[in-house]
Amino acid sequence: MEEPRVGVFICHCGINIAAYVDVPSLVEYARTLPNVVHAERNLFTCSEEGISAIKRGIGEHGLNRVVVASCTPRTHEPLFRAACEEAGLNKYLFEFVNIRDQCSWVHMRQPEEATAKARDLVRMGVAKARLLEPLEEIEIPVLPSALVLGGGVAGMSAALNLAEQGFEVHLVEKEKELGGTLLSLNRLLPGNGEAGELVNPLVQKVTEHGKISTYLSTRARDISGFIGNFEATLDCNGEESTVKAGTVIVATGAEVLKPQGAYGYGQFPNVITQLELEGKLKRGEDIGQNVVMINCVGARIPERSYCSRICCMTAIKNSCLIKESNPGAKVWVLHRDIMAYGVDFEEAYHRAMELGVRFIRYDLERPPEIGGNGKADKVKVWHQLMGREIELPADAVVLTTPMLPGTDNEEISRMLKVPLGSQGFFLEAHLKLMPVEFATSGIYICGAARWPTTAPEAITQAYAAASKAAAPLRRGFVKPEANTSSVNERVCSGCGFCEVVCPYKAIELQTKNGRTVSHVNVAVCKGCGTCAAACTSGAITMNHFTDSEILAQIEAMVG
């Protein structure tokens, strides 16, 4: 290996770092560190000036390792890596030192200690940088087709969007027809258009599109592979087939809670859910003069803490529809808080009040009580403002229940190796930076599978997911991060621990020259390093986070 020539660039970040850390002394200190041939400070290293300083440093001082001490790699590593690349330096020869988020900002009242800590951190960064090795990113070809799981409004919108861009789409729906939850709904807010007006043309377009193959009554049984080359085994009533796709979109939707046992549900025939009410309204069935709705049934309780966020609107929508078709009807909405976000929903809430829908707040300590024999005929509720219990007559009691994660979520999560959040919905890679992507490349998420959504939100997310899924399809290849693990076959004992611990099945034992050794598929490896930590022979190197690099950081810390 050529002698490391390390350049250290220390950022003032305006006053964010420089007001608490003595940056000039830090630069002087950096110059004393082994293999550091250049150190300088910049007002903002991420500015155009700072970036050119890095490029200039690489040229003028022959730097072959670059260290930037500034904010956080989570936001700025790509920028500095790109600067290195532009100056002809492999981007894996760059090391980030975080002296702002993890130093100056958290020790604002201890500038001396903050400076001392920054010295340690720079020393650790340089120690690692000296050992960094260039890594090459491989190019993986991408099949120009997508697999969409779920034929509801989200899945259909995503499929159609991709097909219109010219890509082949395999659309898989477990039910015997397309449409998903919308098939059971009556009218949709805002605008109160019939759900059929949205879903029927969509189904028709999808069905007629030459680029979309639809698989009904079908479930994915197994999905293997990785971005560019997924292979799914589909099961249609016991008949198996396989399809291949470059990217995958999860649009499997959600379920609606049936609150067995709550408020006489399942016991009294006139205690129904909002979803069942939608069916009755759709069919034009009479539901009686007095309707009591109870919101947050099974939601925002200790065992299911989340707010399903669209159910208040469902109650408001349906109470308006009842009042509009029968102004003499009485509708009470018993709620714990009203979630009516945005312009349209707030308007609907006001409209409900104007129509005479009564909103009464209850809390978990005093939930409403249902009375009746054979059928529910009254609801008692503690009126918080009156300070006493009141009794409401009821011909129908409508329970507003939350959306639940799909019952197949766990199976899909295991198949695709994508995570579920604590509530059981699919968890995107980053709420703001990667809202429709999973951390696993090539797999995307939209609609109620991710979180309870309205139809317009599901469509927006579907378009977002489709555009994200189209990017690699259009490019035709992907270049995954090169920090994958590699095996020194001479040292490998073939024990297979690494194969067991790998969360991505990226490692398998192979027989090479008569010996059983571990083999890493770098296209599948995500670079977690669990295998390297498990290897008892020291045969596995986690590139960019090698044992020697980490040990150098440790030594530098205490040194």
Add this chain to the structure above:
Amino acid sequence: MATAEFEPKILAFCCNWCSYAGADLAGVSRMQYPPNVRIIRVMCSGRVSPELVVKALRSGADGVVVLGCHIGDCHYISGNHRTKKRMAILRGLLSYMGVDPRRVRLEWVSASEGDRFAQVVTEVTREIKELGPNRLFTDQGQEKR
């Protein structure tokens, strides 16, 4: 001359996706915590082999904290399950080696838990201060035994 208060040096392994992000959030939120912890970023807490922890203690770190995503939230699906098992075994072995197992901690901090990160650092620093310097592998430590 009065003896200065013992200021431990504590190493924290943070996973890139949760705990490192949590540490960043503590900074963005300007939460103030003791300056005794130095972070080494790894992609997953599953990268942290017990060997690295022991080597940190041997090198003179007064304490080591391994921080990962909460169980079930691991970016690499199950990496932190491995960490949990490994660290449990390691802590048992530490007592066997004569190292107070309190010098090594495993903590889960999510990307949204800046406050929890600051709290963990504060707690760990206080505890290691109470335990005093890690002398086990130094000459003084050998003499004491």
